[in-house]
Amino acid sequence: MTILPPDPDLTALRLELARLRAAHWWTYDELAARSGLARRTLIEIEQGRTIGTLKSWHALAHALGTPLDELFSTLCRGHDLPGPSED
Numbered sequence: 001m002t003i004l005p006p007d008p009d010l011t012a013l014r015l016e017l018a019r020l021r022a023a024h025w026w027t028y029d030e031l032a033a034r035s036g037l038a039r040r041t042l043i044e045i046e047q048g049r050t051i052g053t054l055k056s057w058h059a060l061a062h063a064l065g066t067p068l069d070e071l072f073s074t075l076c077r078g079h080d081l082p083g084p085s086e087d
Contacts (some may be wrong), residue, residue, distance in 0.1 A: 009075055014046050015074075016071060020064045024064065028042050035056075
């Protein structure tokens with residue numbers, strides 16, 4: 001039997017990005033300048049039109065001063081984080 005992982009909560013991830021940007025009081029232009037990403041890319045990620053690449057999320061985490069694993073932990077909202085099983 002194949003056990004599939006739960007779907008990642010992509011909405012939580014993009015909302016966390018918006019929250020962190022707002023917490024710094026940064027506009028899209030400011031975050032774009034600090035991350036090296038295009039303003040349009042940031043808007044599309046926050047509005048859910050694209051997921052972005054691992055490289056873009058890495059740049060965002062550095063720009064926002066947030067560990068990448070902490071940022072990505074939002075993907076598991078609503079279900080347990082993966083880890084060692086208790087079998």
